[in-house]
Amino acid sequence: MNTTEIMQLSLEMSGFDEVPADSAIYHPGKNIKKALIGIDLDAPELFYAKDAGYDLVISHHPKGGDSTINFPKVLQRHVEMMIEHGVPKAIAEAAMRETIYDAECRAQIANYDHAPSFARHLNVAYMNIHLALDEIGRKLMASSVHKLTPTSSVNDLIKTFKADMSEFRNAKTDIDIRVGEAKNKIGRVAVAHACGTNGGYPVAKAYFDHGIDTVIYIHCEGAASRTLKDEFQKKNKNLIITGHIASDSLGINPFIAALEERGLRVTPVSGIVPQ
Numbered sequence: 001m002n003t004t005e006i007m008q009l010s011l012e013m014s015g016f017d018e019v020p021a022d023s024a025i026y027h028p029g030k031n032i033k034k035a036l037i038g039i040d041l042d043a044p045e046l047f048y049a050k051d052a053g054y055d056l057v058i059s060h061h062p063k064g065g066d067s068t069i070n071f072p073k074v075l076q077r078h079v080e081m082m083i084e085h086g087v088p089k090a091i092a093e094a095a096m097r098e099t100i101y102d103a104e105c106r107a108q109i110a111n112y113d114h115a116p117s118f119a120r121h122l123n124v125a126y127m128n129i130h131l132a133l134d135e136i137g138r139k140l141m142a143s144s145v146h147k148l149t150p151t152s153s154v155n156d157l158i159k160t161f162k163a164d165m166s167e168f169r170n171a172k173t174d175i176d177i178r179v180g181e182a183k184n185k186i187g188r189v190a191v192a193h194a195c196g197t198n199g200g201y202p203v204a205k206a207y208f209d210h211g212i213d214t215v216i217y218i219h220c221e222g223a224a225s226r227t228l229k230d231e232f233q234k235k236n237k238n239l240i241i242t243g244h245i246a247s248d249s250l251g252i253n254p255f256i257a258a259l260e261e262r263g264l265r266v267t268p269v270s271g272i273v274p275q
């Protein structure tokens, strides 16, 4: 396979028509036989890969180039997802305005060619695949939620996630209830994942204010978690945090299996939780 075919495979598996703005081929390669894949693979890992005879390095998180510059565009997915769940358009847009602005500022700050420049000098193929793999993980979580009913408890949801997805059993982190309680009913659920990053306070609030009872994020900062708890604990809302690395692994593992089916030798590193 070449790097374009590998990117295409991620699109087919996730259902996207085009390469998401947070994913890119930094240095192309063809006739790939041996790939190193990880959640964060930077310039030093490129030296390791070259030395160990890998022809391709795939990072999950963006590591420069177009995917760093254009990253803020994928945050728009939060807006689309909120609208799909019944949040009015103007409120959904307002909930993401600051986060998108901040991300645009950060993208302009970034030293976007750092790691890609080493890939070119070392002549190691290098790419990152972010949104598509997160979308694979989101769909797995959503189909698990669909087995439940609104009267199922938060505890049932966590148990079902752990039963259905071995990454949640195998990770060192646990699924966390930041707002709500294990015995609460889940009501209407939004799996707010595969949107670039978590939506923080404003997105969870928009969901809670518009008929969603349980928001699932894969990660959330302390400050946002505290504020959401102060505001929504007494309203019987639930914020469930599944764990960053476990949840990223959830989408990465099926992709590794698909590459191996196509004859590649793939080595998972940098945090990927085994299935």
Ligand SMILES: [Fe+2]
Pocket: 060, 130, 134, 247, 248
């Ligand atoms: Fe991810």
Ligand SMILES: [Fe+2]
Pocket: 061, 244, 248
């Ligand atoms: Fe991630």
